[in-house]
Amino acid sequence: MISANSYQPKKFNLSGLTGISDKTLEMHFKLYEGYVKETNKLNEKIAEFVKDGKVDHDEFAEYSELTRRLGFEYNGMVLHEYYFGNMKRRGAGDPEQNTAFHRAAEESFGRYDIWKADFVGVGKMRGVGWAICFQNPANGRLSNHWITLHETGNVAGFNPVLVMDVWEHAFLLDYTPAERPKYIEAFFSNIDWNAVEARLKKNATQH
Numbered sequence: 001m002i003s004a005n006s007y008q009p010k011k012f013n014l015s016g017l018t019g020i021s022d023k024t025l026e027m028h029f030k031l032y033e034g035y036v037k038e039t040n041k042l043n044e045k046i047a048e049f050v051k052d053g054k055v056d057h058d059e060f061a062e063y064s065e066l067t068r069r070l071g072f073e074y075n076g077m078v079l080h081e082y083y084f085g086n087m088k089r090r091g092a093g094d095p096e097q098n099t100a101f102h103r104a105a106e107e108s109f110g111r112y113d114i115w116k117a118d119f120v121g122v123g124k125m126r127g128v129g130w131a132i133c134f135q136n137p138a139n140g141r142l143s144n145h146w147i148t149l150h151e152t153g154n155v156a157g158f159n160p161v162l163v164m165d166v167w168e169h170a171f172l173l174d175y176t177p178a179e180r181p182k183y184i185e186a187f188f189s190n191i192d193w194n195a196v197e198a199r200l201k202k203n204a205t206q207h
Contacts (some may be wrong), residue, residue, distance in 0.1 A: 006040045007077065009033045012084040018091070019186025024173045031169060032084070035076035042070045075150035079130055082163035086199075088192035095193040100200050101161070104135070108142040119144045119162070123184045128167045134158035137201050161199045162191070 009032065015022050049055050049063045094112070095102045105115035115133075122144045123131035130147040134155050142161065147153040164187055171183035 032080040038073040071151040133162040
């Protein structure tokens, strides 16, 4: 039974992306739905532990493990929503020079191409994880970060603006592991810069 507080998988119409096959997307959507399902399941189990307003000492180890696991599943759900949400068919490749993101990249890195080189470099790092461009809400600055798994490396309080999945399931049906740079190039050709712009905090004060 699904409660009123349960999360529901979001739908994304991304068929026909450049360089990322529909077969990959179909598999990826199912994986994402699994994170939603596990998040709901863990929340229900944790709610049982605390329903009396306390956690019994003899149950604390199990409660702790469920809570730690929730961080992985929850972030897996949310980051996939950011990832699918910042792509579209026939993307622009790079943002226009007069856009807010392009200006933010220049103000943060000196030039847009330096920001892009850094972001792509993060995406090429060894291991599985995420490359995420965050915005510091305090000053509007952009910075690129490697997020190991789903939950390790997120910057507290920072706003995810552009999210790229670099787990191998995101590209393995289309590219070999050594061809990750080709996947990253394909990802850029599908970026929905309007969606990225909508995530920028317009009231952040540049310093």
